[in-house]
Amino acid sequence: MQNKIDLTIFRHGTGLLPSVSVDCVIFGFHDSQLKVLLLQPKGSCNKMLPGGFVQLSESLNEAAQRVLQERAGVKEIYLEQFYTFGAPNRTDDTIHKRYFNTIPIDLDENDWILKRFVSIGYYALTDFTKVKPTPDVLSDSCDWYDVYQLSELAFDHQEMVERALKTLRSKLDSDLVGFNLLPEVFTMQDLQNLYETILNEALLRTNFQRKILNLNILERLEKKMTGAANKAPYLYKFKK
Amino acid sequence: MQNKIDLTIFRHGTGLLPSVSVDCVIFGFHDSQLKVLLLQPKGSCNKMLPGGFVQLSESLNEAAQRVLQERAGVKEIYLEQFYTFGAPNRTDDTIHKRYFNTIPIDLDENDWILKRFVSIGYYALTDFTKVKPTPDVLSDSCDWYDVYQLSELAFDHQEMVERALKTLRSKLDSDLVGFNLLPEVFTMQDLQNLYETILNEALLRTNFQRKILNLNILERLEKKMTGAANKAPYLYKFKK
DNA sequence: CCAAAAGTGTTAAGGGTACACCCATGG
């Protein structure tokens, strides 16, 4: 199921906001690893975040949503802006031109796409199991990668991931945003695992349980018999 | 002491990053009022935040610094990015064109300046007594206005002020950023006044004092004899 | 019965809140 991308949008003056792009940092969780969604562009470029340009008629948020769907096949996801990146050298000319020369359209040598632009960073958290990453025609692959084991990324995308992660950590408690990363039902250990992975630090099991339960946002379901020689944990789900 | 602004920078293709601007929300404090710095543009336009465009060679932060100095005469101030505004209709065409037609240069009807652009919001806090607001050639005045008594502002600048204020409130405790708004020495009541004004709520005098002193960031100086028939308060200054 | 993991209780420390109380100042 290949996504279509209208390459005409890359042409200058045909409905794109010059000098502005959006990049999406999408977090998922699997195998006790915090993952981020990356594209492998065709050619020998480093991996990059799914990003793209803003159409004249859409808001930045809408652009982020559309770009994420077109480039990675991920839709219906709540994205939040976290920072805007605007260092003058953030799009290194060589890599940059090499990348856009892989696109099979004519570009004027003076096209703004080949020059500096500003990028607005968006991030989101999603259930790993519900997403089928699908690369667009410009990319060889679209896959999840361990946030703590990233190889070098294109442009300033490494900095973007770091800053998104920092934002995620700071909002974890207040916005309870971490729950988006888990499936419908989960054990308390699953949740603690997630928290520990995001925060990159160990938490005390007993206090974590009390803290979460005191929030009164979880519904306790039946026990989960694992077959192991120990007490079976309860399953939980989010209250509506 | 009139600031100079090089009007050639408004010309298309002469070194500006298309579609991108910065706007600065500068907070000050005086007479128990939280103030924000606004320009009154020439013509009948609503008041606006000091803002401007980004040169191809400078970072967004540098652009914010420069723009603030050029348009309001405020320099050497630490600005922090708080949000990027990108609604497609944020620069209403009519007001927008009217404003840029007051600038005494030729603009192509299709110039991006007359169309939609994205604006990166920066905010800062500064000692009211140390700033001499100086309007640029495009403005009749540059002055402080009570944040809680603002008349309607141009474009989406009202939303910008609100969001900057929200950011300020959330960082008040953790970053101790409020102290920037006070002069070198101050009383505990001055500081509490400031906090209450920013947070828009009353605080308990005794607890506020203890909380601040427990931070161990203040140096207690001699008392301040006010001439009033009551105990003289201590003066404090920030430890380095 | 035992090991392992889940669940609950208990205690201490620290911060925030509310308020009572004492201290200086000038009339």
Next chain:
DNA sequence: CCATGGGTGTACCCTTAACACTTTTGG
């Protein structure tokens, strides 16, 4: 001595941290 406002003490509650204890599960 009094009114006024500045400064300190105290009791209470809630949250967090640390750890002991009990319960469940299958071998």
